[in-house]
Amino acid sequence: DVKVTQSSRYLVKRTGEKVFLECVQDMDHENMFWYRQDPGLGLRLIYFSYDVKMKEKGDIPEGYSVSREKKERFSLILESASTNQTSMYLCASRNRVNEQYFGPGTRLTVT
Amino acid sequence: AQKITQTQPGMFVQEKEAVTLDCTYDTSDQSYGLFWYKQPSSGEMIFLIYQGSYDEQNATEGRYSLNFQKARKSANLVISASQLGDSAMYFCAMREGRGSSNTGKLIFGQGTTLQVKP
Numbered sequence: 001d002v003k004v005t006q007s008s009r010y011l012v013k014r015t016g017e018k019v020f021l022e023c024v025q026d027m028d029h030e031n032m033f034w035y036r037q038d039p040g041l042g043l044r045l046i047y048f049s050y051d052v053k054m055k056e057k058g059d060i061p062e063g064y065s066v067s068r069e070k071k072e073r074f075s076l077i078l079e080s081a082s083t084n085q086t087s088m089y090l091c092a093s094r095n096r097v098n099e100q101y102f103g104p105g106t107r108l109t110v111t
Numbered sequence: 112a113q114k115i116t117q118t119q120p121g122m123f124v125q126e127k128e129a130v131t132l133d134c135t136y137d138t139s140d141q142s143y144g145l146f147w148y149k150q151p152s153s154g155e156m157i158f159l160i161y162q163g164s165y166d167e168q169n170a171t172e173g174r175y176s177l178n179f180q181k182a183r184k185s186a187n188l189v190i191s192a193s194q195l196g197d198s199a200m201y202f203c204a205m206r207e208g209r210g211s212s213n214t215g216k217l218i219f220g221q222g223t224t225l226q227v228k229p
Binding site for chain 1 (some may be wrong): 115117120146148153154155156157158161171202206214215217218219220221222
């Protein structure tokens with residue numbers, strides 16, 4: 001059974017903190033993605049990676065960075081968390097055909 | 112620019128009836144893919160169905176079918192015989208890129224919340 005896991009389901013951080021969101025997939029997928037989901041806006045792509053140490057900006061990369069040191073792990077980093085980064089964060093990985101498999105999501109609150 | 116539009120923020124349907132969720136898209140690419148995902152209240156995104164732009168027949172997966180009208184740029188999801196467990200948010204998405212440039216990036220619509228009434 002395919003699996004994408006995220007390190008936390010719920011996270012509360014303070015403004016200015018550095019935040020790490022971890023995502024791990026066990027399907028040997030090359031492509032991995034980070035999205036954020038906000039009401040009325042759907043999912044928006046933050047960053048994606050098509051190989052180890054390779055990354056590309058998505059539609060809303062400002063305030064975020066990513067790290068992919070190993071194929072199975074893709075980390076999203078908020079360098080200095082702000083209240084407007086309060087959101088649901090979803091990680092996904094993709095097989096060679098088309099389907100993206102999503103993790104359970106991390107609901108981040110920045111106070 | 113590529114765009115997905117879902118104009119129905121919320122829908123109600125009676126159990127056992129069919130329901131259509133609307134999705135229109137905008138792209139200048141000839142080759143693209145269209146997806147529907149279901150997101151229950153628990154938060155996980157569940158893949159439902161896929162339609163390629165060159166597929167001549169509408170995609171079907173069990174009770175889900177995709178009504179693909181290429182000229183109208185619409186990709187509506189039809190759920191037959193609705194069940195209480197179908198209550199969720201539904202997202203339409205389009206794969207960006209084609210051939211070797213296909214990175215698998217998805218562009219999502221705003222979502223439609225479906226409630227199935229007993």
